[in-house]
Amino acid sequence: MPDVKHFDPDAVLEQVERLFWRRGAATTGIAEVVAATGLSRSSLYATYGGKQDLYVKALRRYVERRSEPMFRTLTDDGRGLPAIAAFFDALIEARCTGEYARWGCMAANAHAEPADPQVRDLLDRHHGMLRAALRAALETAGDRLRPGLDLDATAESLTLLAYGVNVRSRAGADATALRRGVTAALDALRFTAP
Amino acid sequence: MPDVKHFDPDAVLEQVERLFWRRGAATTGIAEVVAATGLSRSSLYATYGGKQDLYVKALRRYVERRSEPMFRTLTDDGRGLPAIAAFFDALIEARCTGEYARWGCMAANAHAEPADPQVRDLLDRHHGMLRAALRAALETAGDRLRPGLDLDATAESLTLLAYGVNVRSRAGADATALRRGVTAALDALRFTAP
DNA sequence: GCTATCTTGGAATGTTCATTCCAAGATAGC
DNA sequence: GCTATCTTGGAATGAACATTCCAAGATAGC
Numbered sequence: 278m279p280d281v282k283h284f285d286p287d288a289v290l291e292q293v294e295r296l297f298w299r300r301g302a303a304t305t306g307i308a309e310v311v312a313a314t315g316l317s318r319s320s321l322y323a324t325y326g327g328k329q330d331l332y333v334k335a336l337r338r339y340v341e342r343r344s345e346p347m348f349r350t351l352t353d354d355g356r357g358l359p360a361i362a363a364f365f366d367a368l369i370e371a372r373c374t375g376e377y378a379r380w381g382c383m384a385a386n387a388h389a390e391p392a393d394p395q396v397r398d399l400l401d402r403h404h405g406m407l408r409a410a411l412r413a414a415l416e417t418a419g420d421r422l423r424p425g426l427d428l429d430a431t432a433e434s435l436t437l438l439a440y441g442v443n444v445r446s447r448a449g450a451d452a453t454a455l456r457r458g459v460t461a462a463l464d465a466l467r468f469t470a471p
Numbered sequence: 472m473p474d475v476k477h478f479d480p481d482a483v484l485e486q487v488e489r490l491f492w493r494r495g496a497a498t499t500g501i502a503e504v505v506a507a508t509g510l511s512r513s514s515l516y517a518t519y520g521g522k523q524d525l526y527v528k529a530l531r532r533y534v535e536r537r538s539e540p541m542f543r544t545l546t547d548d549g550r551g552l553p554a555i556a557a558f559f560d561a562l563i564e565a566r567c568t569g570e571y572a573r574w575g576c577m578a579a580n581a582h583a584e585p586a587d588p589q590v591r592d593l594l595d596r597h598h599g600m601l602r603a604a605l606r607a608a609l610e611t612a613g614d615r616l617r618p619g620l621d622l623d624a625t626a627e628s629l630t631l632l633a634y635g636v637n638v639r640s641r642a643g644a645d646a647t648a649l650r651r652g653v654t655a656a657l658d659a660l661r662f663t664a665p
Numbered sequence: 666g667c668t669a670t671c672t673t674g675g676a677a678t679g680t681t682c683a684t685t686c687c688a689a690g691a692t693a694g695c
Numbered sequence: 696g697c698t699a700t701c702t703t704g705g706a707a708t709g710a711a712c713a714t715t716c717c718a719a720g721a722t723a724g725c
Binding site (some may be wrong): 300301303304381385386387388389390391392397400401404423426427429430431433434436437438439440441442444445447448449450454455457458459460461462464465466469 | 494495497498575579580581582583584585586591594595598617620621623624625627628630631632633634635636638639641642643644648649651652653654655656658659660663
């Protein structure tokens, strides 16, 4: 008997995600969301709740549908260091060119705004999954790594490096400089025959 | 003949800097600035201009009076890798404990908000000076480094690492985990006798 | 096609915001 | 101590904001 929604909630959430990703949570008004989605305020509030709920849902979508697939690809790659290099290459490419150039990483960006507990959980999850993926890739690199390398600590250091790339790319950092930085970090991990 | 200001503009600017640093530009209202400084709106606007001017001045103060002294210390240290290790130790200590715990780096935080040109310049300057300081410290490390290391690229990679530390510390990252990550990155640069 | 029920558009609400304004106050030279 | 000039406190202004509300519209089962 009831009426049904006249739009696809996930497709709209993707538009909202992109808006918050590009412009930030605090500086984006509901009026902009209405303009970007074409939805009315009624539909927005009935479907997603208030602005903070909407932001959390958009950030969750970002982590689950954008970050985690990349992390899974890295985890499952199996090539070791080349997998990590490919991950960073793709990251820098996405951050510096094309549609999302200078948007940074929505999760990294979220660190700057005062942290709602739900947001904090998502950020810790983002960090934890990236770290785990890098750790898995390092394990498969095996004896191509410097002997005696602390894999957990190295995974953490590469995770921090990725956050650095994400942050600086939003300010328009040069892709070549970022790539050189990443290459230097990865080269330092490599085993070099005496 | 004229009246003179009833407050110290730089001391007040420091209070404002701390407010914007902790809470972010977009989420901080002029009312909060008034409350934190005890100044009236009149004095605020007459002395610093509008909110955006005030924010830029506060960010500039942060870069010049907080970041750059640290960078200079690093540049002038002369010990090489131990200087870099000390720099990161002090950074993590400041970011994770005491008065400024979980505030992150005001410059790193500023990356998340839509970038005013003046802000962008300050962020590039922040990045450039940190990179130059690390580069200088790497040079003095000399033959304690892996042979064939690209110093520019390595300086960039350590700069990105520092931004990663800054970002994650704002989400309450564990100081020990950060220290281990940094140690792993620095250990990978070290020359190890065959 | 009728109806109960949910959705939608857009106006309405009330709060919070940055900024402006002015009367009262303070200062330094005379 | 008088005055020209700047500063200050706090009210005033108007825009922007998130949220609510309701009449009109759309739907699916009968």
